[in-house]
Amino acid sequence: MSIKQISVFVENRPGSLNAMTEVLAQNDIDLRALSLAETEDFGIVRLIVDNAYKATTVLKDAGYVHSATPVVGVVIPDVPGGLNQVLQVLTAANVNIEYMYAFLGGKKANHAYMIFRVEDTNAASAALVSKGIQTVDQEDIEEL
Amino acid sequence: MERYYQPEIETASREQIKAWQDERLVKQVKHVWDNVPYYRKKMEAVGLTPDDIQGTKDLHKLPFVTKADLREAYPYGLLAKPLSECVRIQSTSGTTGKRVVAFYTQHDIDLWEDCCARAITAVGGTKDDVCQVSYGYGLFTGGPGLNGGSHKVGCLTIPTSSGNTERQIMFIQDLSATILCCTPSYASYIGETMKEMGLTPDQIPLKAGIFGAEAWSEEMRQDIQNTLGIKAYDIYGLTELSGPGVSFECSAQSGMHINEDHFIDEIIDPETGEVLPEGAKGELVFTSITKEAFPLLRYRTRDICMLSSEPCPCGRTHIKMCKPMGRSDDMLIIRGVNVFPSQIETVLLNNGYAANYQIIVDRVKSTDTLDVHVEMTPEMFTDNLGEIDRRQKVLVNDLRSMLGISAKVTLVAPKSIVRSEGKAVRVIDKRKI
Numbered sequence: 001m002s003i004k005q006i007s008v009f010v011e012n013r014p015g016s017l018n019a020m021t022e023v024l025a026q027n028d029i030d031l032r033a034l035s036l037a038e039t040e041d042f043g044i045v046r047l048i049v050d051n052a053y054k055a056t057t058v059l060k061d062a063g064y065v066h067s068a069t070p071v072v073g074v075v076i077p078d079v080p081g082g083l084n085q086v087l088q089v090l091t092a093a094n095v096n097i098e099y100m101y102a103f104l105g106g107k108k109a110n111h112a113y114m115i116f117r118v119e120d121t122n123a124a125s126a127a128l129v130s131k132g133i134q135t136v137d138q139e140d141i142e143e144l
Numbered sequence: 145m146e147r148y149y150q151p152e153i154e155t156a157s158r159e160q161i162k163a164w165q166d167e168r169l170v171k172q173v174k175h176v177w178d179n180v181p182y183y184r185k186k187m188e189a190v191g192l193t194p195d196d197i198q199g200t201k202d203l204h205k206l207p208f209v210t211k212a213d214l215r216e217a218y219p220y221g222l223l224a225k226p227l228s229e230c231v232r233i234q235s236t237s238g239t240t241g242k243r244v245v246a247f248y249t250q251h252d253i254d255l256w257e258d259c260c261a262r263a264i265t266a267v268g269g270t271k272d273d274v275c276q277v278s279y280g281y282g283l284f285t286g287g288p289g290l291n292g293g294s295h296k297v298g299c300l301t302i303p304t305s306s307g308n309t310e311r312q313i314m315f316i317q318d319l320s321a322t323i324l325c326c327t328p329s330y331a332s333y334i335g336e337t338m339k340e341m342g343l344t345p346d347q348i349p350l351k352a353g354i355f356g357a358e359a360w361s362e363e364m365r366q367d368i369q370n371t372l373g374i375k376a377y378d379i380y381g382l383t384e385l386s387g388p389g390v391s392f393e394c395s396a397q398s399g400m401h402i403n404e405d406h407f408i409d410e411i412i413d414p415e416t417g418e419v420l421p422e423g424a425k426g427e428l429v430f431t432s433i434t435k436e437a438f439p440l441l442r443y444r445t446r447d448i449c450m451l452s453s454e455p456c457p458c459g460r461t462h463i464k465m466c467k468p469m470g471r472s473d474d475m476l477i478i479r480g481v482n483v484f485p486s487q488i489e490t491v492l493l494n495n496g497y498a499a500n501y502q503i504i505v506d507r508v509k510s511t512d513t514l515d516v517h518v519e520m521t522p523e524m525f526t527d528n529l530g531e532i533d534r535r536q537k538v539l540v541n542d543l544r545s546m547l548g549i550s551a552k553v554t555l556v557a558p559k560s561i562v563r564s565e566g567k568a569v570r571v572i573d574k575r576k577i
Contacts, residue, residue, distance in 0.1 A: 007527035009520045011557050037529050041554045042520070044529060063559050065520050069527040098528075117527075 002070040002121045003138055004052040008045045009065040012038055020045065020064065027058040032141055033115060035101035046101070048073075048115060050142050072116045072124050073141065075134035076102070083114065086133055093127035095120070146395060146458050149265040149297065150258065153405050154460045158453075161461065164405050166199035168433035173197045173206070176439055179224040182217050183441070200408060203431065204419050209443045214244045214384060223247055225437040235283040236383045246383050247437040253292065255434055259381075259389030259403050260293025266394045266401075266458070267352040267377045269323050271298030276319075278312055278326035278334070279357070280565075281305040285387025286357050290325040293389065299323065306330060306565040309337050320349040328360035328368065328376075329568035332499055335371035345373025354379050356388050358568065359468060359486045363493035365397075378467060384443055385432050391465055396457050399464030406434045409463060410442070411451055425450050428465065448475075476505055476571065478512045481549045485570045488516055488551075491542045495535070496524055500561050507575040514551040516543065519558050 010016045017036075024031065030050040037044045049055045052068070059066050076082045090097065098117040105111045113136065118124045128135055148154045156164075176183040177194045186207050187193070196205060214222065223230075225247070232248040248256070269275060275294040279286025287305055294301040302315050306326065312334055315321060324331065331353055338348060350372055356379035368376045380400050381388035390407055391400035402409050407430045411420045414427040428449040431441050447468035456464060469484060476483045485503055492501055497518050504515040518539075526532060536553055543551045562569065 005527070007525075009525050009555075009557065011560070016557070039529070039533070042556075044527060044532075046527070063557075065522050065525045065558050067522075067525055067527055 002125065003048060003073045003115070003136065003141055005069045005071040005115065005117070006047045006049065006052060006055055006059070007067050007069055008047065008059060010043050010045055012040065012042050017043075017045065020059070020062075023058055023062045023064075024049070024055065027054065029055045029058070032144055033101065033103035033113070035099070035115070037099070048103075048141060050144070052138070069117065070121045072118060072121055072128070073136040074114050074116065074128060075105075075136060076112045076114050078105070078111050082111075086114065086128065089127055089131045089133060090116070090118075090124060093123065095124045095127065147265050147268070147270070148460070149262040154262060154401075154462065156405075156461055158461060161404050162200065165408050165433060168405075169200055169203065169408065169431065170194075170197060172431070172433045172435075172439055173441070175436075176224055176441065180222055180439075182213075182221045186213075203408060203410070203442070206431075206442050208417065208429065209440050211244065211384075211444075211446070218243075219245050222438060222440070224439055225249055230437050232288075233283075234285045234288065234383050234387060244384060246386075248386075249436045252386070252436055252438070255406060256289060256386040256389060257292030257296050259386065259392075259406065260289045261296035262293075262403065263354055263377075263379050263389055263392030264290070264293050264297045264299065264323065266392055266460075267323065267354060267375065268395075269294075269297050269299055269352070273297075273299045273322045274302065274319055275299035275323040275325065276302040276304055276312070276316060276321040278304050278306055278324060278330060279388075284357075285381065285383045286325075286327070289381070289387040289389055290354065294323075294325075309334060309565075313338055313341070313343075316348065316350060322349060322351050324350050324353040324372075324374070326353075326355060327357050327564070327568070328355040328364055329358060329499070329564050331355050331368050331372070331376070332364065333563050333565075335368055336498075339371060345371065348373055350374045352377065354392075356380055359484070361486050361490045361493065362467075363490050364499050367493055367499060380465070380468070382430075382443075382445060384438075384440055385430055386435065390430065394456065394458035394460055398456075399452060399466050401456070401458075401460045401462040401464055402451075404462045407432055409451060409465065411449065412444075414444075414448075422451055422453060425469070428468070476503070476573065478505060478514050479549050481547065483514070483547050483549070487546050488543065491539065491546050492516075492518060495539050495542060497521065497539070500563075501570070502561050503571045505571065505573045505575055512575065514547075514549065515554055516551050517554050517556050517561060519561055520555050521558065 033048040035046045095118050100116045102114045174194045230247045231250050233245050236244045277290045281287030353376045365376045377393040379388045379392045381390040391402040393400050410429040411426040420426045428445045428447045449468045450466045453463045498521050500519045502517045506513045
């Protein structure tokens with residue numbers, strides 16, 4: 001149960017992120033979520049999109065260096081303590097989170113989604129599912 | 145079996161080579177004394193007449209000729225034959241100042257092409273080969289020199305010149321080119337493009353490449369050999385002396401045999417001008433002893449180099465020079481330390497980065513800064529920022545231990561450094577001194 005995140009190398013200067021989103025826009029790629037890790041010289045743009053295969057193809061053709069990373073997508077109920085409950089489960093399962101970012105639940109707006117990058121994607125998913133926490137897979141992402 | 149283009153010359157005894165050099169040097173000195181007032185004045189200034197030069201043992205008495213002399217004498221000042229007997233000019237790339245023009249009689253062209261034919265034969269070329277010359281044609285000597293050599297060997301010659309990489313690859317494939325001649329940076333670019341097109345080395349008909357006109361490292365050789373599935377050979381030359389083919393690599397790939405029947409080599413201390421013994425590192429100096437139109441006596445190449453007369457397994461008896469450790473024109477002095485771009489290239493390739501880099505030197509508050517721009521590659525990219533940072537730190541450390549000074553490394557987007565179809569622009573020096 002994982003989602004394919006696309007990580008793209010971009011230089012840290014005006015217009016470079018826009019040049020990349022232009023490629024996605026021209027190819028009708030719908031963004032579900034985006035997060036950015038930056039250094040002084042460059043950044044890694046992390047993307048969740050509706051069509052990961054198409055996105056990687058068009059980015060490669062446009063000359064971008066990228067990699068695909070499996071991440072766990074979790075449904076977070078839009079109530080106080082929603083995230084806390086999820087983190088408790090991961091803590092109990094001794095899962096270390098490298099990074100995470102959130103996005104809203106779209107039209108069905110009574111929950112949000114959180115993307116977790118962890119070392120062992122399968123272990124994290126299994127721990128969450130065993131506690132009745134809803135996760136999302138690639139197909140769910142495509143249909144959002 | 146090793147093949148030679150001119151076996152009786154290439155495998156001549158050392159005594160024979162010295163006899164040729166002695167005789168030809170004496171003749172050449174008379175020729176310039178009689179025909180080039182510029183040389184006569186230079187010799188008179190140090191009290192020399194042609195009688196003082198009885199053979200190679202007297203070579204050290206002659207004054208040096210430098211690039212500054214060539215510029216001062218531009219265009220006809222060093223011409224030793226009437227223009228009516230000259231059939232061609234070639235010119236330097238002009239990257240280090242004003243262009244230099246060199247003149248050739250038909251005989252000069254003939255001997256130059258022989259030298260290039262020796263180089264092509266040494267990499268296994270025969271009349272059954274298809275030789276693609278992707279050096280620039282025109283004033284630059286690369287294209288015309290290898291073109292002429294390829295004709296002499298009898299190869300089917302494809303004069304693509306540089307540029308239009310897709311067409312280069314189309315010809316290599318459709319006409320089954322077996323030998324590629326171009327600058328190493330362009331060979332690397334052709335290889336990179338072929339890889340992107342999904343071609344694997346076994347689908348590329350090439351078997352050998354002759355790459356010169358710029359400094360390149362042993363690591364870059366390995367890289368080109370792996371990408372194109374060929375043997376990559378070095379060739380050396382200067383427009384001032386004829387062009388490519390002053391020296392060339394043989395099957396041993398361990399240094400370039402100097403065509404000593406045409407050029408006398410010396411290694412000197414670049415500071416004092418003193419001649420150094422064999423094996424010492426110093427500046428390479430050449431005397432062209434067979435050139436008619438544009439002979440140069442003791443021309444300082446600015447190339448830092450070493451010579452070796454160790455017997456070569458290929459059977460050639462001509463002395464070998466190592467890859468120049470850098471042209472002193474390429475050498476950067478940063479915070480008082482000598483830095484050659486080829487050293488930086490070695491470190492990059494050893495660390496798994498591509499040979500596409502640019503060196504930016506600047507001066508901030510009277511301190512020199514060195515910034516190396518390196519292109520990110522799919523192999524070196526990971527989603528893990530910490531890992532990229534770790535690799536970058538390793539690179540910075542390796543550069544410091546290689547160069548003796550610290551450098552900043554900036555990772556830049558793929559293809560953002562302009563690709564070269566001729567000589568690569570590796571250094572941008574922004575210092576205003």
